[in-house]
Amino acid sequence: MTKKHRAIVAEVPHLRRYAHALIGDPALADDMVQSCLDRALRKLHLWREGTNFRAWLITILRNTYVSHLRHVGRHPEESPCGMDPDLAAATPPMQGQEMAIQDIGRALEQLRDDQREVVLLVGLEELSYKDTAEVLGIPVGTVMSRLSRGRENLRRIMHGGGGDAKPSLRRVK
Amino acid sequence: MTPPKTMTDSDLNAYVDGELDARTRLEMEAWLNEHPEDALRVSEYQRQKTELHLSYDPILAEAIPAEMRETVLHARNRTVRKVWLQAAAAVALLLIGAGGGWGWRDALIEGKTDRNLAFATRAAGAHRVYAREVRHAVEVKADQEAHLVKWLSKRLGNPLRAPGLQPAGYQLVGGRLLPDLGKSAAQFMYEDSAKRRITVYIRAYQGKDIAFRFMDNAGTATFYWIESPFAYALTGAIPRGELLKVANLVYDSLTR
Numbered sequence: 001m002t003k004k005h006r007a008i009v010a011e012v013p014h015l016r017r018y019a020h021a022l023i024g025d026p027a028l029a030d031d032m033v034q035s036c037l038d039r040a041l042r043k044l045h046l047w048r049e050g051t052n053f054r055a056w057l058i059t060i061l062r063n064t065y066v067s068h069l070r071h072v073g074r075h076p077e078e079s080p081c082g083m084d085p086d087l088a089a090a091t092p093p094m095q096g097q098e099m100a101i102q103d104i105g106r107a108l109e110q111l112r113d114d115q116r117e118v119v120l121l122v123g124l125e126e127l128s129y130k131d132t133a134e135v136l137g138i139p140v141g142t143v144m145s146r147l148s149r150g151r152e153n154l155r156r157i158m159h160g161g162g163g164d165a166k167p168s169l170r171r172v173k
Numbered sequence: 174m175t176p177p178k179t180m181t182d183s184d185l186n187a188y189v190d191g192e193l194d195a196r197t198r199l200e201m202e203a204w205l206n207e208h209p210e211d212a213l214r215v216s217e218y219q220r221q222k223t224e225l226h227l228s229y230d231p232i233l234a235e236a237i238p239a240e241m242r243e244t245v246l247h248a249r250n251r252t253v254r255k256v257w258l259q260a261a262a263a264v265a266l267l268l269i270g271a272g273g274g275w276g277w278r279d280a281l282i283e284g285k286t287d288r289n290l291a292f293a294t295r296a297a298g299a300h301r302v303y304a305r306e307v308r309h310a311v312e313v314k315a316d317q318e319a320h321l322v323k324w325l326s327k328r329l330g331n332p333l334r335a336p337g338l339q340p341a342g343y344q345l346v347g348g349r350l351l352p353d354l355g356k357s358a359a360q361f362m363y364e365d366s367a368k369r370r371i372t373v374y375i376r377a378y379q380g381k382d383i384a385f386r387f388m389d390n391a392g393t394a395t396f397y398w399i400e401s402p403f404a405y406a407l408t409g410a411i412p413r414g415e416l417l418k419v420a421n422l423v424y425d426s427l428t429r
Binding site: 005009018020021024028030072103119128129155 | 182183185186192214217222224225226229233235241242244245246257327328377380402
């Protein structure tokens with residue numbers, strides 16, 4: 001194996017962690033990683049030495065997932081349930097014996113895709129804002145506003161959603 | 174003295190992510206002492222990060238799935254083999270001279286054509302094995318079509334449909350999952366009123382799309398084509414013209 005091939009194998013656990021958190025469905029997540037590897041191997045000569053290899057691979061993984069979503073007919077920016085994205089955070093909580101704090105995996109599912117990926121790239125993969133902006137092909141300012149909204153929505157969802165669904169005063173529209 | 178800056182949402186997040194410069198970080202710490210609501214949010218954002226790691230870090234410790242490891246290893250071997258094949262082709266050309274052996278040269282150099290043809294050959298092989306089965310022709314029968322399609326879609330990583338071939342007189346018998354070079358392939362089987370069977374073989378394929386191609390092999394005819402994310406092959410022991418009509422139907426049915 002060449003150095004680059006060894007480097008790819010070493011990144012597989014990170015790609016899988018990110019894909020599982022982003023996609024939720026483990027089988028689909030692994031399929032996306034598999035397709036990402038296929039693509040990355042074909043494009044390996046395009047990677048520029050000295051740039052963040054993990055960010056480069058995650059970019060490919062993301063593009064793979066986006067084209068998958070497009071193929072299944074879902075626009076990547078839509079919230080999973082097709083609700084207004086900001087209303088998605090205001091889903092009434094289930095009553096009864098539910099724990100006050102929701103499992104973060106389920107809470108993530110309720111975030112809209114563009115917020116979820118920023119929350120995960122920064123919060124889980126610990127990419128810098130700059131690398132995150134490059135992965136997503138958006139300005140750093142947009143990364144920061146998506147991150148703010150994503151974390152605030154996540155906080156509300158995890159606290160049971162509807163209870164305090166008043167719009168944040170700081171929310172940037 | 175300048176009044177201390179008002180901290181925004183983005184500043185709170187940048188603090189959590191270690192993206193503030195040293196001076197703003199100090200200002201932020203003073204701010205948080207004065208603004209307990211913001212301090213609470215900061216601690217919740219930090220807890221979100223911790224929870225993400227608690228939930229998903231175990232994946233880092235899992236063994237790398239064999240298929241993924243093989244993909245990378247295989248790619249390495251493939252590169253080596255391709256170079257070797259091209260060298261062999263060049264030598265062969267030198268030996269044979271410009272006069273002959275063009276077909277052979279093409280087969281050696283056109284690795285891509287080769288690979289697609291190999292796919293069609295595997296599809297035809299699967300057809301010959303299962304189309305003559307009476308009791309075990311399929312794993313899941315047509316009466317459970319929804320389940321079958323959902324299952325195969327999941328295994329192939331992209332949503333599939335069983336093409337509707339009633340206009341050509343073919344009814345769905347059912348389908349099965351098959352191994353295809355370490356990946357999954359789906360086979361749908363159809364039958365007409367004369368009990369003649371045809372199969373549609375599908376596997377995931379990332380790459381350049383190709384239009385219909387035809388292959389004749391040991392009594393069966395196969396039309397195959399690629400439309401990312403899938404490669405398709407339709408096989409039957411029926412005349413080429415008839416099969417082409419069905420191939421068009423499959424294509425229309427899947428792309429509509």
